[in-house]
Amino acid sequence: MSDSAPALTDRRVDALGALRILPDETICAILELLSPTDLGRLSCVSSVMYIFCNEEPLWMNKCLSIGGSIDYKGSWKKTTLSRSAMDNLCKDAAETFHKPLTFGGFFSLFLYRRWYRCHTSLSSFSLDNGYLERKEDLSQEEFSLNYDGKKPIMITGLAETWPARKKWTIEQLVEIYGDTIFRISQKSSKKVTMKFKDYVSYMHVQHDEDPLYIFDDKFGERAPPLLEDYEVPHLFKDDFFDLLGHDQRPPFRWLIIGPERSGASWHVDPGLTSAWNTLLCGRKRWALYPPGRVPAGVIVHVNEEDGDVNIESPTSVQWWLDIYPHLSDKDKPIECTQFAGETIYVPSGWWHCVLNLETTIAVTQNYVNKSNFEFVCLDLAPGHCHKGVSRAGFLALSGHDTENVLNSDRFNHPEVTQKGDILKSPTEIYDGTINQVFSYDIEFLSQFLEEERNHYCSAWSPNIYIGQREMREWLCKLWVAKPDIRELIWKGACLAVNVEKWYKCLLEICSNHKLPAPLDDEKLPVGTGSNPVFVISDNIVKIYAEGGFECALHGLGTELEFYNLLQKYDSPLREHVPEIVASGFLVLENGSHKTIPWDGRGFPGAISQLYPDTIGGISDDSFSFGVFRKMHTALKGFNASCKNIWPYLVTKRCKGDIFGKIREKMSQDDALNLASFLGVQLRLLHQLPLPPVKNKSHSDMNQIHFNKRTREIHTEECRDIFVENSDIPSEWNLFADSLHASKRNVRRRLEQWGDPIPAALIEKAEDYLPYDVTHLLDIVKDDHGLSTSSGPSWIHSDIMDDNILLEPASTSSSGKLAPEDGPVKNGVNSLSNGIGGNQKWIPTHIIDFSDLSIGDPLLDIIPMYLDVLRGDTPLLKKFLESYALPFSKVKDQEAPTNGRLEQSKLNRVSYRAMCYCILHDDNVLGAIFSLWDKLKAAVSWEVVEETVWGELNYYQQSLSNQPN
Template identity: 60%
Template sequence: MVHLLYVCCVCLFYFPIHTYFHAGFNSLYLYRRWYRCFTTLSSYSFDNGHVERKDDLSLDHFRSQYDGKGPVLLGKLAESWPARTKWSMQQLVHDYGEVTFRISQRSPKKIIMKLKDYVSYMELQHDEDPLYIFDDKFGESAPALLEDYRVPHLFQEDLFDVLDYEQRPAFRWFIIGPERSGASWHVDPGLTSAWNTLLCGRKRWALYPPGRVPGGVTVHVSAEDGDVDIDTPTSLQWWLDIYPHLAEHEKPLECTQLPGETIFVPSGWWHCVLNLETTVAVTQNFVNQSNFEHVCLDMAPGHCHKGVCRAGLLAVPGKSVRDMENHPPGTITLNHNDMTRTEERLKGSGSVRASNSESQYSSFEFSDVDKSLENQVFSYDIGFLSQFLEKEKDHYTSVWSPTNPIGQREAREWLRRLWVLKPELRGLIWKGACLAINVDKWYACLEEIRACHSLPAPSEDEKLPVGTGSNPVFIVSDNVIKINAEGGLGYSAHGLGTELEFYDLLRKVGSPLVNHIPEIIASGFLVYEDGVYRTVPWNGKGMPDVLAKYYPLELSYANSCFPLGLWSKQQFGMDGSAESSNRPIWPYMVTRKCKGDIFAHVSNAKYPFITPSTWGIITRT
């Protein structure tokens, strides 16, 4: 079938453009921009596409055939929704015309607009990239909208629902867009899966499987923090200028979504959406057992695995992809041009078309690669993807990527709550926590500290660290075990030394504060050497042998009371060196658990004007 969009785009190359400009001047570039403003898609022909269409499925059938495997269009899931009749443009303006909604645009600046004003804009605009409502806070501004639909039974498992609404990442959106608007190529945040139900209008979808970068799209992955940024044409521009030039085997999976239909987009799948008419839709992202480990992997700091998950074997350092003369099904040719030290880029070459009868994933061939990656086939399997985690990174304390949909502390709190509230999933949760926060390493540290100081064994509920704070903290029975890991050895050693000096000072001066701080049971250093953890107890006085080679101090000073305390640090500038910052040595402290709330909760709830800097002033005075 020859699509109307294809015909229109071909016309761009043969139409007498000079008739639209002054004599002697013409510009294909300007004409294309003008065309995107005024073209119409109303007669865009419908076809069955390549995405399977199914009526309502059983949960078992969905999980075995589609969840984590491929997209599917589902009918009958929204038949009983009030939104099927209430979400017409006329009725929405009547009910919510004065309500402001968030507007999506290709800019970090967010704007809001009353619905009645937005509808007026839609009817009059001829923008090259029309604005559309894409509001994740609609449940707050128009809570009645939440009563007009319900999550389909296939997607009701959402492991983020153990978090409070304020803590969880954005997960549901109310969407209104005019003809020619749409969502450009992207992978959903955090490698979550999504469902999208259309209430009116028609949407055209294009999808590629994980690891398959669409033609015309460039992926940037920061080598510093794993931040993933995508350069992509607008949805309309891609369909008009790029899609017609793709060979048949390079084209994406496609479908046209009709009113009442729900599309499922699995974790990691690239997708692009074009509104063929004015559309109204609702969509939600979710984490379930199928994509849980992928979501946890995407949280972990580092650029290698993020590049691999989002764009194939992009971020493997020092590797290049060899162009292949023949492109068998499931293979892809990638371009690694213009690499820089802190950023790696990948341009999709449009080299493969996936279908339900073919492999869902792309394979890669390399030249000049390590033995471990030679002839490696890309797979979205978590075992394959987790190979690319940077082993030297401490996932608990390293810089969190700005593209992570959830904060670092919120992620730890999420895993902790899941562990306690969903004991039937603990095997899966443990695997995810190992990927996201290295919980296996910190639990091994806990076991060594516990054995050294004859502490009770943790119960099943106590095997994950609590979510608050910047360091791994375990609550075991009546004890709190804190492992200082933030900032490297120098920073964390001074942190422990300062705490021990502070506790000693309170006792020496007989301060009444001593009755309001937890009792110290033990402290010291945990050392990892030759694959074995060992504990070196230390009370803060004198320089421990395990640190002496990193802090070559005068003997008289080294024998002073608290050589790593706050006063000594200020006096001698002992900040720790780069040589020692990444050593596998972690200070720790064991205290008695006491009643009360953590400072972060107290200051945020009761004293919002107190910041870490003002707290320092208050405590010093």
């Protein structure tokens, strides 16, 4: 064999065979895709493959890809195999580890450089070119005038009085917090944690190019006393995100602990926030570039669909050792060495890279203030172009876009004459001064926003800094709390949610319906929903914008159909939903708005005349755009041709406060009273008769024809074929189709959601679900073998904490504890319901019916239990007492399943509820594994089912025992 060749002979050619044509870095990249077992087998092929398969960086990546808690065993291979054995991934891991074999005659510059970076010492790495200013005793005025939002600075003296200056040493921290588990930062998609004492042991023995380091945004929750050891420096006290609750605001503070060679590779801070970083011990090396100047060796990827920005960067030590020495003086970054006690300020949008020269402990926080507020709002706006430009400058533009920018007057810079100069060096540094050719100002960057995109409700990037709901609530809170800077807040709201567009629509609606003009306090949309909603005096104005015109049309049509049925059947639910004042369409034509009334019947002739090729032939007075059309439509061209039409609804303002805002003020009696109230109202909703499946008109271009045998849905524009099942009644067809669609991509959807859903359960989800999901439905066979059903029901689909209103008991109109027209009238009197008499809040209304649908009533229980009741079993019991409706007729009978085992599962209401959670369009599983943290270790979906939904089985059984 080639292994017997002389030591000085290169083994690579013979040992790798046909693979010798691949560069070493490519081989290493391929090996990272293999399992530990495959790596073990491959290492036996030849001596060179043995070397490749036993590289520590390879096994480090394999270990981190598993995620979870790490107990370092002295090498990454041993650590990985020991963890794989625990996870039953590698059966032979328990064998004794032998001394590694060594081979001569193999030379690899790639592996040598990586080995060098793993073992090099940075003790003498302290060059400082002096470009970064250092200041002591910096006043707030001087900081705001010269640095805030403009350029970085190193500040001394801000932390001298902190207890952390003396207490935060490795020895003292490990003594106090040795068993505390901290989050570890690494380039891994999985969450990695370590006990602090285990991490310290790892630091002392590791030889990694990019060592693990603690980067934990939850350190205040894991070790609360640490928060008492420091305070936010006075220069950075003003943080707009302070208005959000701790659970709502995005991650903003981190404890950072790392050994020599660890650090953060090149990046721009999330959301274009600014940051301060105070070092408590050790030395850090910083490099910084101004906004728009992409560092050499860094690649910025911008997803053109959702604007998600991903950065591909070498490790910190690799950049400094391999790339930095080859930079010309003008291309080198601003550099500095940070010493213990110093605080560095990094403005919004600045690129920075950090390398720990020795073991360091630091604390950092990101924040939003006047200087970066508009940039943060811009970064949150949907779209891709402006996000790329804000980070990568002109490099993010296509050639055509670049030509347009360079031809504008704003970029006739005297020192730049060629496009290539700007593309290669959008920002140049001369003698410590920044001559910024690329303009990083909000007016310029906002030019790259996509005007055609609906900023209010377009899908956001999955890695966005803050959720859409939280963003809208944040803007509203800022508007109320900071009236002195409303001009700035308005500009930010225009960037993030295009508020000026919706405010103009609001003015027209108010004028047409003789509503009071909006006050200054009422100019901003309220609530956290996906449609712009304004509170104007005693009225609520909702403009339907989510999903384009087709979706908006059916949203309003469904609500109007629903309210009509409430009136028609005189349902008591009417008293606990908003009262309609007006409804119609807002049309923008030739630069001006006009309103066209619509009550949901037929279709307004004025709009039909505007778009005769899209809408026509609807002449009856039925609700042609109600819930059944909403659940399955194919109106080709609607969204494209009707982009300047918005349905709207005006309702009376309901008394009370949003439940989500007063949750913490409520007593247990209040919560029980609310659970009873919801039980009654959902019973009324689920008992409300459904509208006809078909409308009277046969000229509707979207008329749906059901073929019961093959369950095909035919329209003029689409034809979807689902799993064959001839045994379901037609009223279930649309809902059943949605279940089949969800099951087809359930694995992919769960993998996209990821943490905190356990990976092991994701793999078992498809096997847990029934073979045919229509077996989840409430369908039984009569004596003649025909399928019968109690039928689906109306479902709200969004019973969550922001759609429930409560009124203080002391301010009720009757002066009694419960309003006369409230829960008492419908049998939910908390005083006589065995709950107690200490409650302070009376539930009054359920709002926002724009997500109304038709389906299984269990779907309404899921968000209500998880979001409103927060998984509280006693509250669920109280809800079920008032609800008093069965969830299924199925009781120990034969049904078309794959066997008795599946039938026994289907007899459990808890099983059906768990299946709906897995199939749900929203990530309700994330809520489940966040509420029940112990379930993250569950080995089966049955365990999750029993823990979360087991109570439903007892409820169903108690109902079945009741006399008829």
